[in-house]
Amino acid sequence: MSDYSPPVRDLKFVLEHICDLNEIVSYPAFEHVDPELAFGALDEAARFFSEVVAPTNRDGDTIGSIRNDDGTVTAPPSFKKAYGQYVAAGWGAVKGPMEYGGHGFPGSVGLAILEMMTSANMAFSLCPMLSSSAILAIDAHGSDEMKATYLEKLVSGEWTGTMVLTEPEAGSDVGALRAKATPNEDGSWAIDGTKIFITWGDHDMVDNIVHLVLARTPEAPPGTKGISLFVVPKLIPDSSGAPADTNGVSCVSIEHKLGIHGSPTCVMAFEDSTGWMIGEENQGMRAMFTMMNDARLHVGLEGMGVAERSYQQALEYSTTRTQGRAVGAPKTEVSPIIEHPDVRRMLMTMKAYIEGTRALLFDIAGAIDREHHAPDEATRLAGQERAALLTPVGKAFGTDLGVELTSIGVQIHGGPGYIEETGSAQFFRDARIAPIYEGTNGIQAIDLVMRKLPMRGGDVVDDFLAEIAAIEPELRSADLGAIAERLETGRGALAEASAYLASCDNPNDALAGATPYLRMFGLLACSYYLARQALVATASAADDDWMAAKLATARFYATQLLPQAGGLLPSVMAGADQLFEIDLTAVSA
Numbered sequence: 263m264s265d266y267s268p269p270v271r272d273l274k275f276v277l278e279h280i281c282d283l284n285e286i287v288s289y290p291a292f293e294h295v296d297p298e299l300a301f302g303a304l305d306e307a308a309r310f311f312s313e314v315v316a317p318t319n320r321d322g323d324t325i326g327s328i329r330n331d332d333g334t335v336t337a338p339p340s341f342k343k344a345y346g347q348y349v350a351a352g353w354g355a356v357k358g359p360m361e362y363g364g365h366g367f368p369g370s371v372g373l374a375i376l377e378m379m380t381s382a383n384m385a386f387s388l389c390p391m392l393s394s395s396a397i398l399a400i401d402a403h404g405s406d407e408m409k410a411t412y413l414e415k416l417v418s419g420e421w422t423g424t425m426v427l428t429e430p431e432a433g434s435d436v437g438a439l440r441a442k443a444t445p446n447e448d449g450s451w452a453i454d455g456t457k458i459f460i461t462w463g464d465h466d467m468v469d470n471i472v473h474l475v476l477a478r479t480p481e482a483p484p485g486t487k488g489i490s491l492f493v494v495p496k497l498i499p500d501s502s503g504a505p506a507d508t509n510g511v512s513c514v515s516i517e518h519k520l521g522i523h524g525s526p527t528c529v530m531a532f533e534d535s536t537g538w539m540i541g542e543e544n545q546g547m548r549a550m551f552t553m554m555n556d557a558r559l560h561v562g563l564e565g566m567g568v569a570e571r572s573y574q575q576a577l578e579y580s581t582t583r584t585q586g587r588a589v590g591a592p593k594t595e596v597s598p599i600i601e602h603p604d605v606r607r608m609l610m611t612m613k614a615y616i617e618g619t620r621a622l623l624f625d626i627a628g629a630i631d632r633e634h635h636a637p638d639e640a641t642r643l644a645g646q647e648r649a650a651l652l653t654p655v656g657k658a659f660g661t662d663l664g665v666e667l668t669s670i671g672v673q674i675h676g677g678p679g680y681i682e683e684t685g686s687a688q689f690f691r692d693a694r695i696a697p698i699y700e701g702t703n704g705i706q707a708i709d710l711v712m713r714k715l716p717m718r719g720g721d722v723v724d725d726f727l728a729e730i731a732a733i734e735p736e737l738r739s740a741d742l743g744a745i746a747e748r749l750e751t752g753r754g755a756l757a758e759a760s761a762y763l764a765s766c767d768n769p770n771d772a773l774a775g776a777t778p779y780l781r782m783f784g785l786l787a788c789s790y791y792l793a794r795q796a797l798v799a800t801a802s803a804a805d806d807d808w809m810a811a812k813l814a815t816a817r818f819y820a821t822q823l824l825p826q827a828g829g830l831l832p833s834v835m836a837g838a839d840q841l842f843e844i845d846l847t848a849v850s851a
């Protein structure tokens with residue numbers, strides 16, 4: 263299997279030109295950071311994740327995490343070793359709050375590091391990724407005592423965090439959960455219930471695991487309004503902060519699944535486990551959303567990050583595998599498959615979508631940095647709106663593409679792609695979970711249409727479309743008129759789709775159009791980001807092949823991928839009737 267080469271130049275390019283890192287580091291919260299320092303960290307991270315973490319990816323798949331007869335869970339040995347090095351090198355602390363030992367870098371820089379970790383080994387990356395979301399939730403909503411007890415250990419990576427929502431009867435419908443929280447006399451709570459599918463719910467890489475658990479207090483109202491969030495450690499820390507007493511938390515079993523075998527997916531039992539409430543009673547979803555929004559961006563990144571690794575491997579394979587004779591090649595030769603137009607199409611499709619979604623996801627990260635740290639209210643609000651609008655798109659479009667692109671990666675290998683030894687199949691299997699967890703992609707589409715589209719009476723979407731329109735004249739004067747033309751058409755289609763959805767009297771009609779609408783949105787947004795990159799690249803494309811490739815990629819995307827957006831308009835606007843016309847169960851036999 264080929265090695266992983268982190269796309270550091272593209273990460274720096276996107277941080278500079280899409281996130282505007284120079285502006286972000288000018289905020290007082292980041293006065294200790296400058297772009298050179300951040301970029302130096304990325305160079306170091308690239309070395310670490312390609313040399314230390316990437317080689318563990320195959321082990322994760324073939325050995326997997328194992329639940330032992332005594333109930334303990336053992337991660338693949340190479341994971342444990344790499345995780346120890348990860349903690350020792352301080353990678354977990356890069357964007358952590360400085361008062362708890364973090365380096366306080368912008369989240370957008372943290373995302374670049376996370377991309378490299380995800381491409382290197384997605385199953386491994388889930389553990390630190392969930393810890394970083396838990397840190398956010400505790401930092402934003404926890405008590406001072408809670409922060410003092412948990413944050414330093416989570417930031418360093420000495421302990422890891424989990425996100426504990428799902429129950430057998432409560433998946434997408436979180437409000438149906440039944441886990442109970444009963445008050446103890448000392449202000450803590452007794453947590454009882456069974457949770458399923460808990461990622462890294464138990465393992466042997468650290469001394470303690472900090473579970474963030476959703477449960478209901480007595481008399482809580484039904485649905486999501488009656489949910490509270492609790493921190494429930496696997497081992498209760500003693501007065502010195504060291505993990506001490508067991509806490510009735512156990513891993514009952516782990517799932518056998520399609521991919522991410524290295525990541526233990528646990529059924530967790532909480533039996534009279536002591537927990538402490540995070541934030542206020544019945545406000546658990548608010549606190550959990552802090553964690554979930556962060557995690558949704560990161561899951562979107564999983565799709566793109568795994569696709570990047572799949573692309574690198576497919577590209578290399580296409581230069582060494584020879585089959586047939588390409589048009590124009592000497593009669594005596596067989597050609598590398600990269601010379602065939604259809605293979606080129608597959609490679610260009612992978613490259614263009616990856617670079618487009620990378621920019622989309624980093625724009626969200628930059629918006630979140632602005633939301634939390636910009637000194638002026640207007641910029642903070644704009645950041646908050648941008649992140650809210652684009653997070654469901656980044657999550658769902660990024661992860662749908664993760665599956666599609668890793669499938670193309672398999673296709674480029676031909677038969678060997680279907681054989682496990684090449685590693686290409688693992689990327690495809692690993693990527694398949696990302697459209698399901700962290701809110702299925704269907705739920706993301708509903709979020710986009712029912713909650714995000716109506717923001718500010720539709721003006722948030724309109725502002726985004728106006729931003730796209732604003733670069734079209736620039737593109738035309740930079741000799742990129744073909745891109746401008748396609749953007750204009752795609753923008754018109756999305757505007758029409760948005761207006762239709764906003765005007766639906768029957769909610770089922772809007773819900774029926776949600777998934778194709780999100781796809782249109784993602785298709786257009788990525789073309790816009792690639793167009794912005796092309797505008798930057800025009801200045802130096804003549805002397806720099808990498809920049810010239812940016813122009814070519816933006817052109818390819820706009821002329822060959824973006825037109826799908828217009829094709830989706832009839833699906834968005836078809837309403838729900840056709841979906842319910844047939845009694846599917848009656849005609850299935």
Ligand SMILES: Cc1cc2nc3c(=O)[nH]c(=O)nc-3n(C[C@H](O)[C@H](O)[C@H](O)COP(=O)(O)OP(=O)(O)OC[C@H]3O[C@@H](n4cnc5c(N)ncnc54)[C@H](O)[C@@H]3O)c2cc1C
Nearest residue numbers: 425426427428433434459460461527698699700701702704
């Ligand atoms: C490997 C793995 C790791 C996971 N990690 C975690 C974790 O760490 N913590 C955690 O709490 N959970 C975790 N989960 C659970 C995951 O978040 C849920 O599986 C997911 O939210 C979907 O819930 P469900 O499986 O019950 O599917 P369901 O909710 O039953 O959904 C089934 C289908 O119906 C659709 N659907 C459901 N409701 C609606 C609706 N209202 N409108 C339209 N369509 C709808 C869905 O989109 C989906 O296609 C994990 C799951 C897996 C498989």
